[in-house]
């Protein structure tokens with residue numbers, strides 16, 4: 489009697505209850521030994537399958553910490569939304585009264601014309617402005633002190649931004 | 659400073675520290691992805707399912723037994739998710755088989771290895787889902803017959819018959835001269 493496929497499989501899986509009997513048979517039967525080695529080859533092929541590299545980082549999705557993101561409390565978010573809705577309603581209600589308060593409401597083109605005139609007048613004023621050179625006020629602080637102060641402020645500003653960025657990335 | 663153990667990371671992740679959980683994901687993403695890739699034989703689906711695996715694992719982290727190892731646990735979750743995925747889309751599964759041939763950018767001397775593994779992957783993909791899963795659990799996750807039966811909630815006799823039949827089919831596919 490030759491070994492069954494089931495016996496060979498169980499033997500190779502190390503789940504056989506007749507381990508010794510099978511081993512003895514394999515040692516003496518070339519036919520079963522050949523079937524056994526074919527199955528072993530299959531096992532080896534499956535084992536040889538290499539891992540494939542992953543092209544994306546799945547971990548990124550699980551950052552940042554939920555705990556560290558300051559979130560507005562629920563009641564505040566709700567209040568803000570309600571306020572916005574209330575303001576829109578108030579605006580809609582007030583619009584007719586406002587237009588009544590403006591007796592001679594000018595047309596849109598008249599409005600635009602007015603704005604244009606003001607703009608041109610403003611540009612004129614700027615282009616005609618003469619710098620009163622002689623009357624520059626004498627600054628009470630040394631110019632170098634001013635530069636130093638400016639540098640200090642810049643340094644603080646840069647560091648401040650750095651800290652903000654770091655907190656965000658955590 | 660030593661790297662934190664998996665156990666430390668799990669405890670911290672349970673307290674809501676996402677940095678700890680993302681470190682766990684970093685450690686095991688390749689192995690989980692490869693479980694999915696072996697079963698699904700599609701690179702992009704495998705990535706999706708690997709991501710899904712870690713989301714599920716995070717949801718169930720409170721049920722994880724700290725005396726055990728994290729890696730086998732998460733790989734079993736992956737295998738189960740992939741099986742569900744395959745069974746949900748059974749009709750089109752065969753059509754996806756060679757959709758992922760484009761991921762081979764390897765040096766020339768590795769081409770042969772690549773071809774041989776592609777042969778194995780294609781053979782695996784040709785199996786029905788419930789055969790693929792027993793091969794995965796037995797050969798790549800090294801579970802015993804009894805453990806596979808418990809994991810898949812099927813009788814021990816089914817584990818054996820699926821596994822032995824799957825091997826027979828694989829042997830026929832891979833027997834072709836190389």
Ligand SMILES: [Zn+2]
Nearest residue numbers: 490491517520
């Ligand atoms: Zn024999």
